[in-house]
Amino acid sequence: MSVPARPLRKLGFLTIGLFDAAEPRRGHESTLEIIELGEQLGFDSAWVRHRHLQHGISSPVAVLAAATQRTSRIELGTAVIPLGWENPLRLAEDLATVDILSGGRLNPGVSVGPPMHYDRVKQALYAGTADTEDFGYDRVRRLLGFVRGEPASDFSGVEGFEVFSDRVQPQSPGLGDRMWYGGGSLRSAQWAGEHRMNFLTSSVVKAEESEDFAEIQLSHIRTFRAHHPDGEKARVSQGLVVIPTDSASPEQRAKYEEYARKRTPRTTTPQGPARMMFAPDLVGTSDQIAERLHAHPAFREIDEVAFALPFTFDHADYIQILTDIAQNLAPTLGRPPSPNPA
Template sequence: MTATELRDPPRLGVLAQIDSAQLDDGRDLILLAEELDLDVAYLRVRHLQDASPSPLLVLAALGQHARRIELGTAVIPLRFENAGRLAEDLATADLLLGGRLRAGLGSGYSAHDAIYARAFGALAADRADHVDRVLQDLLSFVDGEIVAGADAHIEGVDPGTPLRVQPQVPGLRRRLAYGAASPARAAMAGRAGLGLQLATMAPDDGSGRSFEVLQLEALEAYREASRAAGHGEGHVMVSRQMVPVETEEELERFVSLLPRERAASPAVLAEHRAPEIGGHAAVFSQVVVDEPLAVAQALLADPVVHAADEIALVLPVGAPAEDQRRVLRAFGTLVAPHLLAAIL
């Protein structure tokens, strides 16, 4: 391999759930990620739950403590959003973060949409159509679409002045990503010039193919569509739930926290299939709970990890804050060096 063929080092990040009642713990987690020199920290988003239902507010606040690390979402579900208001909030948060926002967008996560109707309004159209319309409008607003001309009733603005959703923030558009699971949705993100976020599950197409094969197909569809649309290779973030542990006691505690089917090995929670994506069948990645070197080896054996530009560690949801910090520190100090040395 020549010097010109050397691959850029992959970006490393963390994906965490920060509950509204535990914002101080969330701040400490983000500060630790920055101390470990990780590139980015993402928040998991859930509505009608405690998991960061207003992630841009949380990120803007956290960004006043963490001064370097980029901060993002995985993902903001567009089913609940108004495109104009979201464009305003994304741009304002990015300004407050000094250009460090890495927002991931997505469709939503429940097949039972009726439970959200009272709080967020019932959908008048198919959810996929609604999400696509919100996404298209959002990107147009971020790109600076003229949405109206000022009339005599807008103070301080000459009549006829072109009006855009404000603020307009250069660079925000190229840092937006879409959380896609299927090849078709991944290709859509590529054509739109968005980054791609790949999670720990993929739609089960009934072929019996493994999680990694299915997800690699989505990644390749994204790259191909991005190149064809003139956006180059794009940017792919892949998240994996791996738990580096250093004692047998830690091993047993974390295995009990992760609700996955068990494989023959006591340190591996196997890839498995379940009805999870919008009520449809899904394939989940395996979770390795083992010593740091074994976790690094498992990640390095993953072809999707090799093909990605960014690797984000998913911290175990429900683990005490101290345990989450312990896992993050082990990843940053004991796993990351193996990854970077082997991938480069």
Template sequence: MKRIGFLSFGHWTPSPVSEVRTASDALLQSIELAVAAEELGADGAYFRVHHFARQLASPFPLLAAVGARTSRIEIGTAVIDMRYENPLYMAEDAGAADLIAGGRLQLGISRGSPEQVIDGFRYFGYAPADGRSDADMARDHTATFLRMIEGEAFAEPNPRPMFPNPPGPLRLEPYSDGLRDRVWWGAGTRATAEWTAERGLNLMSSTLLTEDTGVPFHQLQAEQIQRFRDAWKAAGHEREPRVSVSRSIFPITDDRDRAYFGGEAGDSDQVGVIDGTRARFGKTYAGEPDRLVEELAKDEAVAAADTLLLTVPNQLGVDYNAHVLENVVRHVAPELGWR
């Protein structure tokens, strides 16, 4: 069985053609879509984090709210930009959200993608140390965060505390057991996937890779996944890792689907440049369900992953996105043996 969830960027715009016109709309509809996804039999609700943009930003209030309204699905991020994060405060927030959800948090983190402003993390009070890059800073924040959610006791207790302390150094609270095994790293290259495995993090791979070898996107991504698994085995980790990929999949079953995505049929990979680096973007899958089954069966990366995140056009509203999820989960997935 393959876990299937949705991934929302939570866009909003004050346009009459958008169903999501305010930040309040984006947040409340994200919760409602997660509830609908659980009712439809999907396995996860994931949210992208972008700062200085009309999109979802601070994830933990949203994750906690979704956790309180649902009981079964996984709740996650894809991804949180660790350049912006205070790792100790984040550890407290993540522990609280995970406890509210009953241990269902799947936390995707990464160095982050190009942002709306120049060096936005500096406005949050963070700057790389001399001789270090912003990517180095993101990994340093990550290392501290992982130690905190592992329950490291590090703080010297006050000899005259307001409340009694347990003996020895103190850890951050609340602590959520098992959260460390449910942290994922968003890797954009094959080398980063190997780095991810060495540190015992699950692999989250999206619809673009910041490298291009000339082969189709799904084959390059499948190679990335295999390198991750080989590096995981070489590192000697005891548990089995998880791997997710993101795809845009739109079964065309009615006139609405045809109007929105009929023009995407026959889409192919795209090659572009991000931050001066050549990148390859995956195709959009759109078409009649039987055709999608045939095309997706050839996607080597989807076959290699245990989790599939469906990127949703959230500005089309909860009802339409629930319709897309239902088509994939109930009509496409079973034909591929994912259900």
């Protein structure tokens, strides 16, 4: 007998924030407007992706700092910041600052590994130390320590008129409990649990013990909770591309179906030497999507989601998709309907 799905408790969405290189401000404004709309629709969280040397959000912390001044309730997250591009001490300062500005609404998600195309960018990024940089889990551990108040210096005191702290400033109470790890492997799921992080299940996972995406994602959730001090209460958010068509025009529906069709082949078998599996995109009416989610083994064990918006759609498409998620899909998943935007 299948386990009934848990009622959905937290409704979130994820956007990559693409922009036209000739007019980057318009793209960033579009992202901020979508986050504002998410709050108006009653979403619990909005997440932004991280893209370097591409026409996407290269500085999610800066974008979310702007979003803190245009919203008052919605939680703001990163899914995810690849730490191979970051200095953990400096990032801890930025995260704490934005969390203070938000009133404690920041949910930073991070991951490890070398930067994409590292051989082509390493001299620009780490001139002189490129071949000795460590891109493993210790980078996350350092960030967690600084966010949670571990010393960053062996000196604190007064020099002249200046006061120095041995900890990252500002310190933002509670931020350490809102740190997320975006993982796609059993090892990552276990590490995140052991280090008391929250866990973002990826829409791209490593085919280790299965070639069924839902089974793999379920094994990551269970591994994470088995190694987390909070056990079954440990927070997990599921990431999938979800495109409801309830209020879509015929042209939008055709575009959405074609988008999913082109991406379907990569979901059927493991891809590349790392054997990565991609989640199928869910396109259809809210009732059709809800039926597929209720049959999804991993979805039945979570009560938080961050549904991903497709990469290349128009601003009007995102408005329609978010509105249908909030007003039509969410109630079928056990969450009360969201209000109409003002």
